Amino acid sequence: MADHDSAATLADCRAHLAERNVSTEALDRLARRLEDAPAKERDALLRQFHEAADAYPAVWDTDYGAALLEARGDACTDADLALRLYRAAAKRARSFAAGATSGGEGMARMLAVRRLSDKIEQHEATSKG
Numbered sequence: 001m002a003d004h005d006s007a008a009t010l011a012d013c014r015a016h017l018a019e020r021n022v023s024t025e026a027l028d029r030l031a032r033r034l035e036d037a038p039a040k041e042r043d044a045l046l047r048q049f050h051e052a053a054d055a056y057p058a059v060w061d062t063d064y065g066a067a068l069l070e071a072r073g074d075a076c077t078d079a080d081l082a083l084r085l086y087r088a089a090a091k092r093a094r095s096f097a098a099g100a101t102s103g104g105e106g107m108a109r110m111l112a113v114r115r116l117s118d119k120i121e122q123h124e125a126t127s128k129g
Helices: 006-019 025-036 039-053 064-075 079-098 103-128
Strands: none
Touching: 006 064, 025 039, 025 064, 039 064, 039 079, 064 079, 064 103, 079 103
């Protein structure tokens, strides 16, 4: 799934939410704080992030919080932090997929889960090798 552009997906989600008068600035700021925070503070910030992201509406078949974490992970130069962001994104994506109400919806939502699982596997393989 290398052809997925997480930054473009994130931009599309932001535009769609803006059309619905939903500002993403607070959650975006929290995601940036995750990257800048010392490692010992990241667990608490991730909990805050998940709580805040739960309040955002879905965008098509995408959880905004998962899309944001994935895009931040893709842009991250710290491999350990990127892996942590992907794992947090995957957790959100799995939960979002579990809430699907039809087979087609579930299949569409599982695309993010599979893509993130692939990224996690690649990062884990790279860190071991």
